[in-house]
Amino acid sequence: ERRAMEMVAKCPNQLEFIALCPSFVFGPPPPLPTQFQSPTSEIAGENSSGSSSFSISLIKQWLNGASQVQSRLCVDVRDVARAHIAA
Secondary structure (H helix, E strand, O other): OOHHHHHHHHOOOOOOOOOOOOOOEEEOOEEHHHHHOOOOOOOOOOOOOOOOOOOOOHHHHHOOOOOOOOOOOOOEEEHHHHHHHHH
């Protein structure tokens, strides 16, 4: 990031620099690979998505009251993607 800012400074009015540094990114869990899905999950109407992601587990704990909220500076990964595209 520092090197990029130095390069932009050498080219005034030619380049624009935007740094996006979200603090705690989370998002929807990806689908489980088929080898980890239960053979009855589709029949039972269960969601086949799942993740061992620390961030998703932590947010579930916050929502369930199992853990104290440690940060309110959370951002959804889809919003981060939109911000990068807009930048």
